Amino acid sequence: MLTDFFYHLRAHKLPVSVQEYLTLLDTLRSGVMPPTLEDFYHLARMTLVKDETLFDRYDRAFAIFYEKIAAAFPADKEIPLDWLIKQFQKHLNPEEKAALEKHGWDKLMQMFRERLQEQNERHAGGSKWIGTGGSSPFGHGGYHPEGIRLGGPSAGNRTAVKVWEKREFRDYDDQQELGTRNFKMALRRLRHFAREGAELELDLDHTIHSTARNAGWLDLQMVPERHNTVKVVMLLDVGGSMDDHVARVEELFSAARSEFRHLEVYYFHNCPYEFLWRDNRRRHTERFETWDVLRKYNDDWRLVIVGDATMSPYEIVHPGGSVEHNNKEPGATWLQRLLENWPRAAWLNPEPEGYWQYRQSIDIIRQIMHGHMYGVTVDGLVRAMQYLSK
Secondary structure: OHHHHHHHHHHOOOOOOHHHHHHHHHHHHHOOOOOOHHHHHHHHHHHHOOOHHHHHHHHHHHHHHHHHHHHOOOOOOOOOHHHHHHOOOOOOOHHHHHHOOOOOHHHHHHHHHHHHHHOOOOEEOOOOOOEEOOOOOEEEOOOOOOEEEEOOOOOOOOOEEEEEOOOOOOOOOOOOOOOOHHHHHHHHHHOOEEEEEEEEEEOHHHHHHHHHHOOOOOOOOEEEEEEEOOEEEEEEEOOHHHHHHHHHHHHHHHHHHHHOOEEEEEEEOOOOOOEEEOOHHHOOOOEEEHHHHHHHOOOOOEEEEEOOOOOOOHHHHOOOOOOOOOOOOOHHHHHHHHHHHOOOEEEEEOOOHHHHHHOHHHHHHHHHOOOOEEEOOHHHHHHHHHHHOO
8 A cells, every 4th residue: 555655646746766665664664653644644744755845735645545545445334523513504595695684894893792792502503693504694604795704614605704713724836837838938028137246158259259359369258147137026815715726826836936036925815914924834933024024125026916806805995804813904005015115016816807897805906906917817927027027
């Protein structure tokens, strides 16, 4: 089975060597880990994957391999707990969903505080209390057009304006190669070259002319090496509705890594606020103050924001509107500061342009960006690069 696991990882383009595989076998024989799936996952990742940017690819390959192994075992006769919880979920038709009232930000927060004070037991399937399923604005697993999710996973409606839980996101894979060639060609329109630094490169044309003028005596002429001078700060939206666009954003990210020598990447969720981060696994412990990022890079840099701009409008225009934390200033204020610091800025949206007119938050972001929002397509990237290169 472990031999199959080794070849499975290689088939998913993970550069696993035979020596690393033998190290894994030796470690397993030594008995340093309990015989659990989670411990094997971490041990195998530690011994077989040396590049952190490949962790996401390893996760996906491990999940596929596990599914194949699990399918070979007899089915468990126990009814999963989440199945029982789902029985409490109300299945509302479109008319019933439309009839549910949106309370507005202030009233919603007030109602939530009242429920926390009054409620003293678990509820499921209701329309008032914090619980599972149902049409209450508070809880998880149900539906409400404008609610607060806490205590469990989403039912898939993506209508929560606040999420009261710690959520884990994954970094984008910058080693993605398939489908990136056209993106590279589009991004190449932004590159500018200049000769900088010490004389490291032979100037063949001037050497020939100078040698000819010297009656054939060789006269070498050197010039500084040409460097790509474009500098890009890229902010990547991650998690939530962006999970639908991971493949396309990874292609874009890989192309940007190869085309821009000076590229600084930070992550945010839905809308930039007072802090950003570089590593999604440590986003709660290793944060960068947005003010510090603004001071670090001057207006020689271009700003590229990548996100679907799909969120509650409260997250953009209302203090405390962030889906994850209590932000003192609205997202629109931070976006304005970004544009003031980097006047040459563009927003790349992986959501199909035909859907933009149906998203209120997209319209707000487009206005803040002065119309400089482009689709993550070859044509969209060409137009964005043409604007940024002016």
